[in-house]
Amino acid sequence: MKRVTTSLKAKILLLSILPLIIVTIAITMISLNQAHILSEQEIKTFEENLLHSKHQELQHYVALAMNAIEEIVEEAEPGDxxxxxxxxxxxxxxxxxxxxxxxxxxxxxxxxxxxxxxxxxxxxxxxxxxxxxxxxxxxxxxxxxxxxxxxxxxxxxxxxxxxxxxxxxxxxxxxxxxxxxxxxxxxxIAKEVANTRLKVTRNIRNTFFTVVVILSATIIVIALIGVAINMHSSQLADVRLRELAHRYVQFQVSQRRNFARELHDGINQLMVSVKFRLELARDKLLKGDESAVHDITKGCDVLNMAIQEVRRISHDLRPIQLDDLGLESGLYSMTSEFAERTGIQMNVRITLPEQRLPDDIEISLYRIAQETLTNIEKHAQAQHVGLKIWSGEGHLWLEVSDDGRGFNPEKTGTGIGLLNMRERTELLSGRFSIKSRLGVGTRIKVGFAIL
The missing domain is CATH 3.30.450.20 (PAS domain)
Structure with missing residues (x-):
């Protein structure tokens, strides 16, 4: 009878431990596998972002070099x-x-x-x-x-x-x-990816060891409780078993809560590490010129920016003319230099509101006007150019027109310069339109809502 009772108690003890072991192992394996998959995805994204930042950085450097030699190349003859x-x-x-x-x-x-x-x-x-x-x-x-x-x-x-x-x-x-x-x-890049992978692996390994410790401690505690039950009198066996079952449920809930907390803290560490690396990649990306860096599809394409602004390329891309002269004076100065440089006759009429415009609208108007004049100088072969700014219909309007050779916007209206102007306008929820015909000329009109 004693042997049967001992065997029964051993089975009860085993039945108490075995489900916990199985559930813990299953949860641990699933969690580790998911953590590994997630970490590899994040590491891959991290590596791709680093490479993307390198791509943009190289394009930026080549664009600056092409800008530096652009004037010499344009004026030179082959074999010079x-x-x-x-x-x-x-x-x-x-x-x-x-x-x-x-x-x-x-x-x-x-x-x-x-x-x-x-x-x-x-x-x-x-x-x-x-x-x-x-x-x-x-x-x-x-x-x-x-x-x-x-x-x-x-x-x-x-x-x-x-x-x-x-x-x-x-x-x-x-x-x-x-x-x-x-x-x-x-x-x-390989070093940073390796360091990130090492940290992720270390976090996963620490989580695994934590789970193993929790599981071992649980098994030891349950085994000790079982031994203590065997030491009591048989008449209290049922009471002890019910107490053990009650304690087991409470203990299991507590251990699962602790396990969940450990997984949560481990994943948080992983995410903090990934967030740090992504922020690092973002900071590297922001060191480049986002509005100036674009995929260069042809070897001879360069960023359509004026030579006098190359030295002013910085993170905020704010023209010094706007700070020194204001928008109106800055535009008059730019158009005057354009007319003197190209010999094209300019007709400029600027009527701005009394209140100072927001910085984002000022710089967008300046850059769009600058980009338009650059395109006219390079491609239009115009004799007369008109630039007009006025207020109406709750908008501030900029219109630049020329009597040049024109083009078909549906076929050639996707150049980098036009895309830049359209993107600048759309970022501020503005209106952008372009009208052009071969042999007639081109008109670009931009409007921004103002209070």
Whole structure:
């Protein structure tokens, strides 16, 4: 009878522990698997955001370099040795950070500019391969010929003295038949991703160990309770069993609450880590010029910004003319310089409200007018240009018109400049319209709601 009672109590003890073990293991495995999947997704997103920020940073650098040499390129003739020399000298001196520089090759693969490795200048590197077997210069030239783009390869890192992964962005300078570009080493991305993965793995491992400790403690406590029950008299067995069952339910609820809290804290740590990394990527992205950085679809496309504003590119992109002169004087100054530079006759009429306009409307009007005049100078072949600002219908209107050659907006109205103007207007819930016909001219009208 004693043996039967002992066996029964052992079975009861086992039945008390086994469900908890099974449920705990199941919950733990499911939670760990979900945490692993989530962490890999977040790490992948984190890595993609870092690469995206590198892409935008490279496009930004190339755009600045193209802006710096734009005037020389436009005025030079193909084969102009003086212009070529001046451009080479400019690019030779454009060095940023410890490992950032610009390189230039002709389409035969001969290096023309390399400020970090001057011994390469004059060498034909068309057959150069990295340790992975990639024909680096050949591939870069092909990408430039196809309209420009990104390329990954291995190259010697000046600050390290050995080869590292590098991401480059190249474009073509058609007038000189050159390939120009710059690159960033992306070994730091791999390090940051590895550090993030290490922290995530550590958090998951800590959570697992916590669960194991909780499970072990639970099993020990239940086993001790079972031993204590066996030490009491048999007549109290039923009471003790009911007490044990009651305690078991309470204990299980408490342990599950603790387990849930541990999972919650672990996931919170993971999310805080990911949030920190995403904020870091966002901060890096905000160091670039968001309104100036766009996918460059052709090698010869550059940001449509005036030369005098290149030195003023900063995070807020606010023209100094608005601070020094105000909107009206700034526009008169800009149109006067435009007329003097191009010889195009300007007709300017500006009537602004008495109250000062909000900063976002002022800068949008200024930038749209600036972009429009730049497009006219480059493409319109106009003799007369009119710029008018007035108030009406609860809106402040800007209209710029010219008598140039015009274009078909449905076919060629998706250029970067027009997209910039439309996006600026739509961001402030404004109205944007463009009318143009071949041989007649173009009129752009923008309106912003004002109180």
């Amino acid at each position: 040795k003086n212009a070529e020399k001046e451009i080479k000298n400019m690019l030779q001196n454009l060095i940023y950070s410890s490992d950032g520089y610009f390189f230039v090759y002709d389409m035969a693969g001969v290096n023309l500019v390399h400020p970090i490795q001057p011994e390469l200048v004059g060498q034909n590197l068309i057959e150069l391969q990295d340790t992975n077997g990639k024909y680096v210069i050949r591939d870069l030239i092909r990408i430039a010929e196809e309209g420009g783009g990104f390329y990954r390869y291995l190259w010697r890192k000046p600050s390290e003295g050995h080869q590292e992964k590098k991401l480059s962005y190249v474009v073509k300078i058609p007038k000189f038949n050159w390939m120009m570009g710059t690159g960033l080493y992306i070994d730091d």
